[in-house]
Amino acid sequence: MKKSLGAAIALMTALSLAGCAPAATESTESASETASSEPLVVYAGRSEELVQPLIDQFTEATGIEVEVRYAGSAELAAQILEEGANSPADVFFAQDAGALGAVSKAGLLKTLDQSLRDLVSPEYGAKDGSWIGVSGRVRVLNYNPERVTELPKSVFDLANPEYQGRVGIAPTNASFQAFVTAMRLIEGEAKTLQWLEAMKVNGVVYEKNGAILDAVEAGEIDLGLINHYYWYAKAKEVGVENLKSKIAQFESQDVGNLRNVAGVGILSENPNAKVFVEYLLSQQGQQYFVEQTGEYPLVAGIELLEGLVPLSDIPAPEFDLNDLDALEQTLELIRQAGLI
Numbered sequence: 001m002k003k004s005l006g007a008a009i010a011l012m013t014a015l016s017l018a019g020c021a022p023a024a025t026e027s028t029e030s031a032s033e034t035a036s037s038e039p040l041v042v043y044a045g046r047s048e049e050l051v052q053p054l055i056d057q058f059t060e061a062t063g064i065e066v067e068v069r070y071a072g073s074a075e076l077a078a079q080i081l082e083e084g085a086n087s088p089a090d091v092f093f094a095q096d097a098g099a100l101g102a103v104s105k106a107g108l109l110k111t112l113d114q115s116l117r118d119l120v121s122p123e124y125g126a127k128d129g130s131w132i133g134v135s136g137r138v139r140v141l142n143y144n145p146e147r148v149t150e151l152p153k154s155v156f157d158l159a160n161p162e163y164q165g166r167v168g169i170a171p172t173n174a175s176f177q178a179f180v181t182a183m184r185l186i187e188g189e190a191k192t193l194q195w196l197e198a199m200k201v202n203g204v205v206y207e208k209n210g211a212i213l214d215a216v217e218a219g220e221i222d223l224g225l226i227n228h229y230y231w232y233a234k235a236k237e238v239g240v241e242n243l244k245s246k247i248a249q250f251e252s253q254d255v256g257n258l259r260n261v262a263g264v265g266i267l268s269e270n271p272n273a274k275v276f277v278e279y280l281l282s283q284q285g286q287q288y289f290v291e292q293t294g295e296y297p298l299v300a301g302i303e304l305l306e307g308l309v310p311l312s313d314i315p316a317p318e319f320d321l322n323d324l325d326a327l328e329q330t331l332e333l334i335r336q337a338g339l340i
Contacts (some may be wrong), residue, residue, distance in 0.1 A: 039065040040272040043080065043089040045073025045099060045174060046262060047208075054288045058279045064272045073099035073174035074327060080267070081106055090270040091277070092131075093262070096178040100131040100265050101325025109265035113274065119281045120298045124261050127322050133261030134280040135289040136296030136311050137227040139179050140247040141256065142168075142213055147222040151248055155183075155256030156191075158223070159198030168212035168224030169203040171339040175227050175260065181330040182319050183255045189333060196337035205339065216245045225256070232294030232305060252315035259316040260324075261298065 044051060048070045055066050069076070069089070077099040080087050085108070092109070094100045103109055109130035117129050124133035143151065152158055158167050170176045184192040204221050206212045212224035213234055231247045250256040264280060266273040279285050286297040290304065296311045297304070304310065334340050 038270055038272060039067055040090050040270060040276055041088050042066055042068045042091045042093055042276070043076045044068050044070050044093045045076050045095040046070075046093060047210075050293050051093070053292065054280075054285065057284065057288065058276060061279065061284065062272075062275055064275060066276070072172065074172075074177060074331070077102045077327070080108060084108065087267055090266065090268040090273040092265045092267060094131075094264070095174040095262055096260050096324065097131070097133065097263060097321040098178040098181055098324030098327050098330075099174055100263050101126070101322060102327045103265060103267075104128070104130040105325050108267060110267065110269075112266065112277065116274070116277055116281065124298050124321065125263070126265075131263050131265035132277070132281075133263040133298050133321075134277075134285070135262045135293070136298055137175070137229055137260055137262065138249075138296075138311070138314050138316070139175070139256055139258045139260070140226060140228045140231070140249060142216050142224045142226045142231060142245050142247050144216055144219065144222050144245050146244070147219075153251045154254050155225070155250055156195055158202060158225075159195050160202075163202045163223070165202065165204065166222040167199065167203045168206055168215050168221045168226075169199055169339075170206050170208055170212060170225075171334050173208055175209065176225065177327065177330055177334070178260055178324050179225070179255065179258050180334060181324050181326060182258050182317070184330060184333060185323055185326070186255050186317055186319065189329075193333055193337060196334060196339060200338050203339070213245065217243065219244075227260075228308075229294035232308070236294065249315060253317045254315070255317050255319075257314060257316045258319065259311060259314055261321065262295070 055068060059066055073095040080089060080092060080103050092100065092103055104126055111129045112132055116132060117125060120132055125131060180192065206215065209226040209230045212226050213230045215221045216224050228247060235243055264277050281299055286299050286302045289295040290297055290302060294305055
């Protein structure tokens with residue numbers, strides 16, 4: 001095990017990401033002055049509990065009403081692809097880069113203004129400027145230290161017989177699917193299918209990351225694969241001293257440490273769509289992600305949550321998030337393994 005995020009709590013705070021511009025506070029103020037009265041339709045693949053307060057905050061700051069449709073990112077991507085150019089959505093606010101990439105590949109996303117793209121390091125956005133990351137997250141191993149004393153070095157170790165019935169996974173969740181896509185592209189389809197088939201035996205299936213964390217906390221399972229911020233959100237809710245579980249990372253370059261982003265793409269000519277994206281990248285929006293959801297800011301000048309290892313220091317594999325758009329092949333592999 002390379003590094004424990006939980007054990008790093010005493011080590012550091014507050015490092016900004018290299019190569020990023022300051023938050024879009026000024027541009028948000030100017031954009032709000034030019035926003036139209038037309039309501040904004042947002043398809044949100046994120047949890048309503050996590051982001052609706054942010055959307056309410058946006059409406060309060062700009063006066064722009066927002067109609068939100070919540071569902072899974074993959075489900076919404078499929079809906080947008082089916083609706084095509086007739087989609088009522090103005091903005092796709094996705095949980096991961098893969099769903100955005102799938103819609104982008106179909107040519108349904110508008111090219112974002114360079115002023116927005118300059119706010120975020122290029123590695124966290126589309127090469128063609130069709131989508132941009134607004135917050136960062138990292139895949140981690142959540143575990144009960146009383147039941148797991150020797151941590152697996154690799155996510156592939158979870159396929160070993162000793163973990164049978166002990167590992168929480170969420171095969172229908174967009175973040176899990178993005179992680180499997182990365183595994184497939186880095187390690188190959190045969191090795192990935194073999195791992196998924198092992199998870200059919202060793203894994204306990206949950207719908208969401210939060211349910212996995214709750215199960216580890218409750219002692220129902222011993223380990224689980226989640227995004228880091230669920231653990232930090234729980235720590236904020238109950239106090240870190242009251243958590244029974246910890247989070248950790250696998251050895252350096254292991255695909256189990258994948259970095260990903262939640263991001264947005266614009267589907268229409270509604271000018272309020274740009275205002276919305278600007279708000280997510282403003283100091284207010286980025287601060288919300290840090291303080292309320294425990295995620296990484298992607299714009300410079302925003303302090304990280306205390307204890308969080310800087311995103312640039314995560315021992316993640318080198319991987320282009322633009323390659324996460326091959327979602328359908330991943331879903332087929334997960335189906336083939338019998339997990340969905």
